[in-house]
Amino acid sequence: MARKKAEEKLNLESVLFKCRDILRQARNSGSFFEKRDMMLTLVFLRFMGEKFxxxxxxLRQTLIDQGLNPDDEEIWNAFFNDPTFTDGTYNLPVEARWTTIINTPAPQLNVALDTALKALGDSDKQLKGCFVEG
Structure with a gap:
């Protein structure tokens, strides 16, 4: 059994199936909607973070291919601080990036998630009010 778990590949499909199982167990409890919303929020943040x-x-590779230094401050400000990159990638606030969230110690994770969602709402008027603030 331990070997099977070690071989199990962690991907979005397996995460969603595990979420489904948790939600099935919670269906008759009052916390069903809270758990559902939290899981969907995590999937959304991870998807947005990975796209970012x-x-x-x-973008870094494109700039390097064009002979530009992506670490130069002027280049960074001109290309990376734009609300959307040239390929349409949404520029996430630092607080809402998956790398920030995933590297947050467990005791501060609730605060990090609330901060991420607030930062997303504050950064774009189209996202304002889309997230329930705790």
């Missing part, structure tokens, strides 16, 4: 990281890496 991919966008950063693609």
């Amino acid at each position: 990281e991919d966008g950063i890496e693609n």
